[in-house]
Amino acid sequence: QKEVEQDPGPLSVPEGAIVSLNCTYSNSAFQYFMWYRQYSRKGPELLMYTYSSGNKEDGRFTAQVDKSSKYISLFIRDSQPSDSATYLCAMLTDSWGKFQFGAGTQVVVTP
């Protein structure tokens, strides 16, 4: 069983809808939780990171962590075609800066 599970999608939504992405993990020692966005043929770029359970908002993006359930989510409000990308969750596994990544969810926002 993988330490981090993420539905690969694709997830297709109409423009303006809310996109809901999630990851589950098995290791309760995971600390920082991050979301990356990766456009086709590009490297991943950091969107947001959180440390504690709860919500963190940044513009149209909200990251949510529930450590008791080992579950993290990313919500994208008012989705745009430019949000079409693969979204990867990542979790810090040790103090050397190593992360465990999810497989990524492909999101397609249709105009």
Next chain:
Amino acid sequence: DVKVTQSSRYLVKRTGEKVFLECVQDMDHENMFWYRQDPGLGLRLIYFSYDVKMKEKGDIPEGYSVSREKKERFSLILESASTNQTSMYLCASSGPGPYEQYFGPGTRLTVT
């Protein structure tokens, strides 16, 4: 802006060739990483380095080696390329906590 650059975007090599992938970062980061990315498998860590001349194996080091002679440069070496090493290779660097990683654009390697 953090910049991580990789020497090639696309590379085609033959089976058995020795392949060098170069990565350079300009943010004085201590930590550097090499991943490969394959459909359905996500990012898998090959090697990482937390200091010059210090390196550690990741989850899939077999068939690879690395070199870090200078802080800003981390090289991945495929000693004898094989077709199952055809993949997207991503380099990343990170600073102190929360250790967010900054990625290069990737090198798509095809081994024929």
